[in-house]
Amino acid sequence: MPMWIVHAPEGVYSAEDKKKISEAITSIYVEFVDLPKFYVVVRFDEYPPDSMWLGGELANDFVRFVVDHIARQMDDPAFRELCMTVVCDRLAPFTTARGLRTEIHIDETAMDLWRVNGLKPPPPLSEAEKQWAIDNAPSPYELADAG
Template sequence: MPYWEIFAPENAFTPSEREQLSEAITSLYVDIVDVPKFYVVVLFKDMPASSMYVGGKANDNFVRIRVDHIARNGGTAEERALFMSIIEDKLAPFIKERGRDWEIHIDETPLDLWRTQGLIPPPALSDMEKLWAKENRPIPYEVAAS
């Protein structure tokens, strides 16, 4: 699951812009990484004036993005650099092109520390994960003994 937290000044994004940005983020993972849509979660956190400080100074023009990757991890340094470049392109109309300061980082969580609806997600690109993607929801199944 990619889980995004976007810390931004209050009223930085309208409800429509939040939906557009969430759809752009979701498309990254569905089109490029091939995960089910429902794996992608985006949480907007509105930050009141003078609550974000950068370098010890209040910055009411700053957007901070924290991302957790679980469903897919790793890749080569080149693949990660390309993915970060694609992310920057998707974010640009909502952040960079509006003259905002921003920062983003991605953490990777081990797969064995993830459950959805109490279920162990199926292996990447397996028939069961493809069914989950088609149905856009987790479906109970028998986990193979290891």
Template sequence: MPLWHVYHPPGAYSPVQKKQLADDITEFYARIGLPRFYVMALFHEVEASSFYVGGEPAQNAVRIVIEHIARHATDPAARRRTREALAALVAPHTTERGLYCEFHIDETAQDLWMMDGIAPPPARSEAEQRWARENRPVPY
């Protein structure tokens, strides 16, 4: 499961802009075969008085915390490609709009994850493909 936390100033994103970013995030992962329902994006508005960068209140900063659970990249080149692809994904929603942006990716152990009380099926398995087709967790 990719879980994205997007911390941003109030008013930085309209509902339409949030939906577009969530769609772009979802499409990124769907292209590599993850079920769409694996992808979650949470938007957190943070007042400048509670958001500091370098000890100064931030009025135009976006901080994104990405948690990868369903897939992990172990090869350094693959990790770099992932980082660069995600930077390109967020740029139209952040830096290209004049917002300072920083993100990082955490990788959580897959065996500590469940959906509706079901442990997700192995990566790229027929069961996972069924989850993707039905867009929901089903016993396997």
């Protein structure tokens, strides 16, 4: 699962903005790596004015995206570069195009350290994972469907 935490000043994003940002983020994972939509989690953490400082200077125009990847790993440097380019492009209407300073980083966690509703997620691109995508929800699966 990718877990995105968006740290932003209060009021920078409307409810509609948050919906559009979440849809843009989700579409990246569905289009590029065939993840089930429900794997993608986006949380907005808003901070009060005068709470963020960069280099000792007040930064009421700063948004930081912190991402944890579990369901897929980016082992190939070229794919990592593509990922960062796509992410920056998809976020630009909500960040740089609005004059906001922004930062993003992605951490990756081993897939065997992850459970969904107590279930071990099926292997990437397996029939079981495809079923989870169709259902947009986790369900028990047989090992034969996981290979």
